[in-house]
Amino acid sequence: MESQQDDIQSFVGELRKIVHDAANEAELLSLVGPLVQRMVQKRSWLSAEMYEADSELGYGTTLLHAEPDQSLFVVVDSWLPGRGVPPHDHDTWAVVVGVDGTERNLFWQRLDDALLPGYAELQLMGERCITDGEALLLPSGSIHSVINETEHTSLSFHVYGRHLNFTERRQFDPENNLERPFKIAPRASHGAAGAQLP
Numbered sequence: 657m658e659s660q661q662d663d664i665q666s667f668v669g670e671l672r673k674i675v676h677d678a679a680n681e682a683e684l685l686s687l688v689g690p691l692v693q694r695m696v697q698k699r700s701w702l703s704a705e706m707y708e709a710d711s712e713l714g715y716g717t718t719l720l721h722a723e724p725d726q727s728l729f730v731v732v733d734s735w736l737p738g739r740g741v742p743p744h745d746h747d748t749w750a751v752v753v754g755v756d757g758t759e760r761n762l763f764w765q766r767l768d769d770a771l772l773p774g775y776a777e778l779q780l781m782g783e784r785c786i787t788d789g790e791a792l793l794l795p796s797g798s799i800h801s802v803i804n805e806t807e808h809t810s811l812s813f814h815v816y817g818r819h820l821n822f823t824e825r826r827q828f829d830p831e832n833n834l835e836r837p838f839k840i841a842p843r844a845s846h847g848a849a850g851a852q853l854p
């Protein structure tokens with residue numbers, strides 16, 4: 657446990673330095689990606705309970721670190737087989753690195769001007785499956801959906817530029833051209849995290 661906490665504190669220290677020193681978000685992402693990949697390789701932070709997931713929601717979230725000022729947010733997410741999350745943004749940058757299993761990400765582009773409340777037109781732009789050790793860099797404004805199409809619970813390591821309980825995330829329904837706030841339902845397991853969606 658001491659090693660776990662030491663590794664997390666050291667990781668967060670490096671994260672803070674990158675965020676402080678980076679000239680722009682692109683540089684930040686290019687540096688945070690490899691840092692998270694190195695952290696994922698260590699496995700010191702990994703525990704069996706991180707694989708637990710809420711059968712209703714289809715996922716589980718374990719909080720590794722949150723900053724007092726809500727900048728930086730580090731979680732490990734688990735996804736049950738066949739489960740996923742609809743298109744959404746994060747209202748901040750994000751880096752996701754696969755830990756165990758394969759997660760299929762679909763990337764979406766918004767076509768409308770976002771002026772009509774509750775309305776959004778999305779177009780599918782591409783996709784990428786991430787598996788163990790692979791990094792996904794998501795600049796602010798990115799819209800993605802995620803699904804675990806495998807027969808096993810997947811695990812991935814997520815770093816966000818802000819605590820997701822304090823962002824104005826949005827969730828989209830591309831079939832019906834709907835946009836709505838991405839609000840969070842409380843979740844009991846792993847307590848400290850409250851509840852977050854990837």
Ligand SMILES: [Fe+2]
Pocket residue numbers: 744745746800853854
């Ligand atoms: Fe996400």
